[in-house]
Amino acid sequence: MIRSSAGPSVAWKLRPAAASDSDSIWTIFKAVVARGDTYVFAPDISRDEALAYWLHPSARCYVAEREGVVLGTYVLKPNQPGLGAHVANAAFMVAPTTQGSGLGRVMAEHCLAEARRLGFRAMQFNFVVSTNERAIRLWRTMGFEVVGTLPGAFKHTEKGYVDAYVMFRSLAGDVSADRRTCS
Amino acid sequence: MIRSSAGPSVAWKLRPAAASDSDSIWTIFKAVVARGDTYVFAPDISRDEALAYWLHPSARCYVAEREGVVLGTYVLKPNQPGLGAHVANAAFMVAPTTQGSGLGRVMAEHCLAEARRLGFRAMQFNFVVSTNERAIRLWRTMGFEVVGTLPGAFKHTEKGYVDAYVMFRSLAGDVSADRRTCS
Numbered sequence: 001m002i003r004s005s006a007g008p009s010v011a012w013k014l015r016p017a018a019a020s021d022s023d024s025i026w027t028i029f030k031a032v033v034a035r036g037d038t039y040v041f042a043p044d045i046s047r048d049e050a051l052a053y054w055l056h057p058s059a060r061c062y063v064a065e066r067e068g069v070v071l072g073t074y075v076l077k078p079n080q081p082g083l084g085a086h087v088a089n090a091a092f093m094v095a096p097t098t099q100g101s102g103l104g105r106v107m108a109e110h111c112l113a114e115a116r117r118l119g120f121r122a123m124q125f126n127f128v129v130s131t132n133e134r135a136i137r138l139w140r141t142m143g144f145e146v147v148g149t150l151p152g153a154f155k156h157t158e159k160g161y162v163d164a165y166v167m168f169r170s171l172a173g174d175v176s177a178d179r180r181t182c183s
Numbered sequence: 184m185i186r187s188s189a190g191p192s193v194a195w196k197l198r199p200a201a202a203s204d205s206d207s208i209w210t211i212f213k214a215v216v217a218r219g220d221t222y223v224f225a226p227d228i229s230r231d232e233a234l235a236y237w238l239h240p241s242a243r244c245y246v247a248e249r250e251g252v253v254l255g256t257y258v259l260k261p262n263q264p265g266l267g268a269h270v271a272n273a274a275f276m277v278a279p280t281t282q283g284s285g286l287g288r289v290m291a292e293h294c295l296a297e298a299r300r301l302g303f304r305a306m307q308f309n310f311v312v313s314t315n316e317r318a319i320r321l322w323r324t325m326g327f328e329v330v331g332t333l334p335g336a337f338k339h340t341e342k343g344y345v346d347a348y349v350m351f352r353s354l355a356g357d358v359s360a361d362r363r364t365c366s
Binding site: 036039042043079081082086087122124126127148151153155156161166168 | 219222223224225226228262263264265266267268269270304305307309310330331332333334335336337338339340344347349351353
């Protein structure tokens with residue numbers, strides 16, 4: 001069990017997704033993309049398309065549950081094949097009713113630990129919408145930096161064309177830091 | 184027929200790829216990725232994997248031929264789904280024996296024209312290896328800028344971990360320029 005910064009009363013269980021989580025994942029996915037403000041997926045994406053992406057065999061999918069209810073999910077995969085496969089990519093979704101609970105950070109910490117365990121050297125987010133200030137603030141506090149700006153690359157449902165950021169952090173440095181702590 | 188800057192004796196025919204081009208495309212693909220210096224694909228990628236990527240239904244594939252021999256190929260597709268689908272992505276491969284002939288530029292000009300015709304507002308390259316100076320020089324002369332740097336994101340066969348660039352150019356501005364020329 002992982003306790004988030006929101007307080008000791010909030011305990012999350014993170015685990016690999018099972019086939020039986022499909023309904024929960026789709027409920028979260030649908031609610032998040034329907035707003036058209038953070039993800040590129042078409043706001044009216046079908047369940048099949050969404051699950052084909054999120055549960056793709058090349059990605060590891062995890063869910064976060066509290067009292068048996070799945071309220072968040074993330075995927076972790078190589079960002080590129082072959083000679084770029086040492087850099088991880090990840091994507092996170094939290095049920096809208098659960099936002100602000102600290103679950104994003106809980107999942108991100110779990111994800112970074114998993115990425116290190118799997119031997120990735122870095123993590124990259126390819127498309128962080130520039131108006132998604134909460135996410136950007138979170139990623140910065142977790143060691144990610146904006147390493148690229150894609151002009152007008154996101155068609156925000158309310159704001160029109162806005163920039164998207166590429167964010168990146170090394171994991172190799174942390175491994176050394178961990179080692180130093182242990183020595 | 185398109186004449187490249189290499190001289191009037193070099194005339195290229197560019198056309199959409201047909202199923203019968205698979206052998207030619209694989210020959211080029213294999214030779215390019217075997218060097219492990221410009222593309223992330225595993226240098227020993229299989230023919231099936233390579234063609235599944237290059238001839239994916241979501242991409243338009245074109246070939247460039249001279250005297251009936253296919254010596255170059257490129258793919259053009261949306262870089263993201265849904266709310267990011269207004270930005271194009273493209274990738275180009277030239278048979279190693281043909282490099283330096285100007286075919287890269289010929290294909291790139293054709294590709295930009297196709298992207299405009301299809302209504303894309305911009306074009307993005309997600310992963311230009313920083314040591315691929317010839318390509319970077321070409322993209323710069325064609326209006327692309329480096330908008331992001333991915334630290335150590337490419338494992339170069341000879342040089343080890345080197346940076347990769349994200350390059351981007353607007354197509355919207357050009358459309359206005361075209362319109363002004365016509366008015």
